[in-house]
Amino acid sequence: MSARIVLATTNQGKLREFRALLAAQPQLQQLDLDSVVVDSAAAGTAEIPETGVTFLQNSLLKARAVAAQTGLPAVADDSGLAVEVLGGAPGILSARWAGARSSDVNNRRLLLEQLADIPAQHRAAAFVCAASLVIPGEQAGAPVEFTAEGRLEGTLLTQERGEGGFGYDPILQPIGETRSCAELTLQEKNAISHRGKAFSALASRIVEVLG
Template identity: 80%
Template sequence: MSARIVLATANQGKLREFRALLAGEELLRGLDLDSAVVDAATAGVGPIPETGVTFTQNSLLKARTVAEQTGLPAVADDSGLAVELLGGAPGILSARWAGAHAGDENNRRLLLEQLSDIAVEHRAAAFVCVASLVIPGADGVPAAEFTAEGRLEGTLLTQERGEQGFGYDPILQPVGETRSCAELSMAEKNAISHRGKAFAALAHRIVEVLA
């Protein structure tokens, strides 16, 4: 395996977004990102329990685990949807809002049902992401750790729109947009997304690892 950095996820949507973000970095032109940047499963790492109670704790937990098990630099993120009316929920429970084994569609449907009677002026929400980069060191102790946060503010729609993206993308309309996140192209979404902002804040450090 020619991997040089591992993205601590099994989510292929996140992997595509991450590779697309790095593809825009001048110093990485010509690098085969499909080979150099792999997901955790490809690197031989199984599911990692997310036992933290904040996005930062879960992000670092995943990156540290992958870096220790693979000996490679690892990037992780923990992200979710924070609904103002719900005090920031679903938050770290976003991926399992409708139950431990629920899928994206079930999570979206439940949230829309819970807010079905809420007027548009009270449907403020944001995607929040904390990204982490962990450089492995000796004896299981990281040589360096970095984190960054990104947010995408918006309004929850009353029904799903769009076929792109994943997760809650079809029901969040970014501030200043008339389209949902799922109606944006990958390039448009990366330019404004919470994950794109968090990863972009770490990009210069990630480039140092890959260049």
Template identity: 75%
Template sequence: MSGPTPGARIVLATGNQGKLAEFRDLLAAQPQLAHLDLQAAVIDAKSAGLGEVAETGVTFEQNSLLKAREAARRTGLPAVADDSGLAVDVLGGAPGIFSARWAGRHASDENNRQLLLEQLADIGDEHRSAAFVCVASLVIPDDEGAPSAEHTAQGRMEGTLLTEERGGAGFGYDPILQPSGETRSAAQLSMSEKNALSHRGEAFSALAERIVEALT
């Protein structure tokens, strides 16, 4: 196992700083964790010295668990991971687990969004329904780094795909998805507004009690 970073209490198995900020914001709302310095207690994959984990699963749940198990094994810390993506109805649920590399393995978020917008350019509003889907996993290791407990939770944020990008906040496909009941894109919401609606916020919130137990 790698030695944990001093002060670290839990690792979020991602290099995505947007996800890390959302996760810390969620934990900051838990009164039992008010005593924790979340900047120090919650570290990401890079701070934990973790490399990329091959996402060999064929579902969000499988990939989420793969990442959380490896982070827990390597660090000896409770580990949280998620696998999430955009499911477009007219594409049969794609990009799905391939969302982060829809335009190629090393594509940027902007590349992925632009390719998807081009592919759906002739699709009318009535057929542009889509949803962000997330499965989050918490793995608590034993003294040898093997999983002693595992928990998963799923979240969805239903919406409609826009025809052009709106907003500069968020990341991934946020600028092109308008959540149901909203007039703004996900990239135009504040972090607290997004966490209250989002697929990731829903999944992480469903795990919040277990995460609090692991940290207290």
């Protein structure tokens, strides 16, 4: 018998990575938000306000809301780019750095413009991810929660490279690599990525509780 788990995101790039990271667990039936059957009280699941001030807080907010609204275990993440010379920004504002409705392209373009005069030795940055699993409590019991975090250290490029990935992938070159994250295959990226590390740490909990 398979266990159902909701992947609490509408970001297609994240969904692809989530599915790849959980592919080794065929006993888990992965559901995205669009395919989950919810009652009318759960309308607007995809528009959960990210009111936390850390990646972990926002990750838990999303997983808790989806678990409560669907009655199913939910896994969510919050992730972004932390640039050293910007004091960790864009951080939790990564997805809307160029505005509330900004595109990945506009976010990258603005960031590169802001750092245009920063030399290579000061362009250190990291992708950061906090992942959460929330399992609804039975008969009004408290939910069970697990969290994990991961980082991918690298250097910001001065121009975009590569067609793969999403978000800031085309402008971050991981330490020890000559390619940007967007030039890596999905398998290569997952093996070293912030999301891959966070989900690898969370995977044993997911399998232990749901597998």
